[in-house]
Amino acid sequence: FFFFFQAEDGIRDAQESRGLGDVYKRQVSTQSTWGKLFESSRKMAESAAVTIAYWGVQGRAEPLRQLAEYLHIPYVNKKYTDPQAWFADKATLNAPFPNLPYLLDGDKVVTESQAISLHLIYKAQREDLLGKTPEDRVWAKVIAGVLEDGARDTMALINNPNWEAELPKVVAEKITPRLKKLNDFLAGKKFFLGDNVALVDFAAYFSFHVIRAI
Secondary structure, three states: OOOOOOOOOOOOOOOOOOOHHHHHHHHHHHHHHHHHHHHHHHHHHHHHOEEEEEEOOOHHHHHHHHHHHHOOOOEEEEEEOOHHHHHHHHHHOOOOOOOOOEEEEOOEEEEOHHHHHHHHHHHOOOHHHHOOOHHHHHHHHHHHHHHHHHHHHHHHHHOOOOHHHHHHHHHHHHHHHHHHHHHHHHOOOOEOOEOOOOHHHHHHHHHHHHHHHO
């Protein structure tokens, strides 16, 4: 705590002299006021935060969380570790297509990963992340499709009871050739659409993260 002392100059003839007790009271009052303002600001920030809900794993929600971080959008990370808790919420979720992940933003409920990404981008007014030109946006869809193919292959491998035996074959025949093509496309670029990060880069980052993990 910082205390500021004001010396009495003897000029205030009509005022009663104020000592340390009065100064201390003013400091406590000021601290109380700032405390209330801080608490009010904290509650406003929490109420303004969106909620990103998913199972208790990274999965499809992780690129959404990374995107929210990049866009400086505060969010609550809601994780369902009990399927029954999700089914209970699903029954009351005000959405025509309730699913995980979902995003809550005030009274809005957005489901499906691609739609949630768009909502975050529009909320931050960063449409440039979709591609600055029509050609960029077409290429973004191409890369997204390639990554989705890779995600299906990876999930099929992870869910295979004999995944360890299948791993070398999948890596040699599917993962490595696809990564080489993506690497060739990236040649001379900082990101998939050039010098500036785009939405598709978030999906690519998570895809590469999963491949490293296996």
